Amino acid sequence: AQKITQTQPGMFVQEKEAVTLDCTYDTSDPSYGLFWYKQPSSGEMIFLIYQGSYDQQNATEGRYSLNFQKARKSANLVISASQLGDSAMYFCAMREMAYNTDKLIFGTGTRLQVFP
Amino acid sequence: EAGVTQFPSHSVIEKGQTVTLRCDPISGHDNLYWYRRVMGKEIKFLLHFVKESKQDESGMPNNRFLAERTGGTYSTLKVQPAELEDSGVYFCASSHGKGTYEQYFGPGTRLTVT
Numbered sequence: 001a002q003k004i005t006q007t008q009p010g011m012f013v014q015e016k017e018a019v020t021l022d023c024t025y026d027t028s029d030p031s032y033g034l035f036w037y038k039q040p041s042s043g044e045m046i047f048l049i050y051q052g053s054y055d056q057q058n059a060t061e062g063r064y065s066l067n068f069q070k071a072r073k074s075a076n077l078v079i080s081a082s083q084l085g086d087s088a089m090y091f092c093a094m095r096e097m098a099y100n101t102d103k104l105i106f107g108t109g110t111r112l113q114v115f116p
Numbered sequence: 117e118a119g120v121t122q123f124p125s126h127s128v129i130e131k132g133q134t135v136t137l138r139c140d141p142i143s144g145h146d147n148l149y150w151y152r153r154v155m156g157k158e159i160k161f162l163l164h165f166v167k168e169s170k171q172d173e174s175g176m177p178n179n180r181f182l183a184e185r186t187g188g189t190y191s192t193l194k195v196q197p198a199e200l201e202d203s204g205v206y207f208c209a210s211s212h213g214k215g216t217y218e219q220y221f222g223p224g225t226r227l228t229v230t
Contacts, residue, residue, distance in 0.1 A: 004158075033217050045207060045221035052217075091159065095217060101172040103149065104209075104219060106159040 002027045002096050006107035013082045013114055020067070021077040021110045023092030033095040034075040035104065036066065040088040048090075051075055082114045118142065120222035122208050128228045134196040137225045141190070141210030148191050149211075149219060150183060154204040162206075165191060177202075198229045 003026040013019035025034065036048040051059045051066045059066040067076040079086055089111050093104040121140045129135050141148045150162040162181070163173040167188035176183070180199070185191040195202055205226050209219040 035218075037221070042223070043205070043226075044223040045209075047218050047220065050217055093159075101164065101174070102147070103161040103164055103172065103175070104151070104159075105161070106151075108156075108158045 002029070002032075002094055002105050004092050004094050004105055004107035006092055006110050008110045009108070010111045010113070013079075013112065015084060015114055015116050016081055018078060018080045019082055019112065021079070021090050021092075021112065023075045023077065023107060025073050025075060025092075025094050027073075027094065027096075029096075031097075034066070034068070035093040035095065036064070036075075036077045037091045037093060038086075038088045039091065039109070040085075045091070049077070079112075084114050084116065087112060087114045120208055120210050120220050122206075122222040122225050124225060125223065126226045126228075128230065129198055130230055131200055132197045134194065135198055135227060137193045137195075137206055137208075137227070139191045139193070139208030139222060141208070142220055145210035145212050145220075146188070147211040147213065147219075148185060149209040150191070150193055151207040151209065152204050153207070153224075154201070159207065162193075195227070198227075200229050203227055203229045 005024045032053045034051045038046045049061045049064045063080045065078045089109045091109045092107045123138045148165040153159040161175040164171045165185045182194045205224040207224045208222045211219045
């Protein structure tokens with residue numbers, strides 16, 4: 001069965017510093033997709049970044065980059081130049097696709113707090 | 117373009133009562149998903165609609181939960197009768213189709229069963 005593990009329940013980072021949020025995954029499927037979502041205190045889930053298993057390069061979206069290490073089955077999110085508005089819950093997720101299903105498997109999340 | 121909307125944002129009901137949650141997906145999105153996050157745990161898949169058909173309902177906890185998507189537009193998720201362990205945040209998400217990967221999430225409905 002597919003599984004996502006986020007081992008950091010909480011992380012602190014100072015404003016303008018970079019921070020890495022860890023995510024490891026387990027799957028036997030050769031084709032898969034990995035996502036990161038941000039959930040601020042307002043509750044909505046905001047898509048941040050996507051990495052396909054066959055993508056040759058690590059995904060980047062502005063200050064977000066995904067450190068994809070396929071052999072280690074890790075997909076860590078790197079946020080550069082942290083801002084106070086980055087304080088939120090961050091969820092790593094994997095897309096499970098089969099002939100009769102298409103769903104996201106989530107980790108338990110990491111709460112990031114950015115301080116001045 | 118309007119995002120995924122959910123109603124209500126918060127519902128407090130007593131054990132044994134019935135609650136109906138509504139989700140309006142992004143216009144034109146055939147795929148609609150329901151997820152739930154129970155306090156402190158991971159977000160878990162409940163079910164997936166393709167248009168009005170249930171593609172996968174393997175995550176539905178039990179037969180107290182009933183989801184519908186009449187006409188392939190908005191969806192409702194009814195819990196009847198509600199139990200204490202049903203408390204949590206219920207998220208709805210939609211996506212255009214299998215050719216695209218991103219699921220757009222709504223703000224969620226926080227359900228509290230007392």
